[in-house]
Amino acid sequence: MPNNNYTLITGAGSGLGKEFAIQCARMGRNILLIALPGSRLQSVADNLELEYPVSVKVFEFDLSDSDTLKQQLQHITAQYDIDFLINNAGIGGTSSITSTSLERIDDIIMLNxxxxxxxxxxxxxxxxxxxxxxxxxxxxxxxxxxxxxxxxYPASKAFISSFFLGLKEEMAHTGLSVSVVYPGPIMTNSHTSRRIISQGRKGQMGLLATPDIARIALKGTLKGYPVIIPGLMNKINHALMQLLPLSLKMRIVSREVKKEIPFGLSV
Structure with a gap:
C-alpha cells in the first residue's frame, strides 16, 4: 500500500536541511521542502525523485513573513497529509550586540x-x-x-528547547512524539566553516559531518527520544559543563566564541 504521507522540512535548501531531505528520501519518505526564494530547491527535488521512489514538492517563501506563512500552509495542508515536521530553519552568527543592527536581531527572533x-x-x-x-x-x-x-542566537535556541519539551509534555496523551536535537558545530557554509576553524582545536571538538548529524537526529527522533545530542564528544562536553558554575562556564565558552567575530554575521 503506497504511503501518501509527507515529511515537511524547513530550511531545506542547503546544509543540514538538505541532508535531512536526502536521508528521508532514502528511507522512502515523501517530502515537502521549504526554503527562501532562490534556494534552487527544484533541482534538489528533481534529483531526489530521480534517485528514489518518492514524491518531493517544493515551496520557496520567507517563513518569517507571517501572512505568507499562513497562506502557504493553508495551500500545503489542503493538498498534502503531513505526519512529520522537521523544524530546521534558523540563522545565527557572531558579533558584539552593539555592532549588530536591530534588523538583524529581529531577523533571528522572527525566524528562530x-x-x-x-x-x-x-x-x-x-x-x-x-x-x-x-x-x-x-x-x-x-x-x-x-x-x-x-x-x-543561544537565547533563541534555549527558547526552542524549552518550548518543544514543554509541548511534548502537553501533548503526551495524544501520541505526538516531539524531539529536540542539540548539534555541536556544523560546517554548513563558508562563513560557519571559517568561524569554527578560527577557534582552533577547542572550537572543533564535537564537530561531526552533516550526514552523520542528520542520521543520528532522524534515528533518535524515530525512536521517540525527546533529547538528542549527536556525537560522543558533545555528550561528554555537555555533562562536564553541567558541573561548572554558570559564571565560569559562560566565561570559558564566550572567550572561545570571541575568536569568531572577524568571521561572524550576527549575534
Missing part, C-alpha cells in the same frame, strides 16, 4: 522563534490526525549556555 512556533501551531491539527505524528526541532549546544558575542 516566532515563525517556528507559528508553523508548529498551524500544523498541529494536521499532525494529530495521524497515528504516529512526529516533530523534530533543531536547537544547538548553544542552548545550554548563555554566550557573549552571540547573545540572541
Amino acid at each position: 522563534v516566532r515563525s517556528t512556533v507559528l508553523l508548529t501551531h498551524l500544523l498541529l491539527p494536521h499532525l494529530l490526525k495521524h497515528r504516529q505524528p512526529r516533530i523534530m526541532n533543531i536547537a544547538s549546544m548553544a542552548a545550554f549556555t548563555p554566550i557573549a558575542y552571540k547573545t540572541v
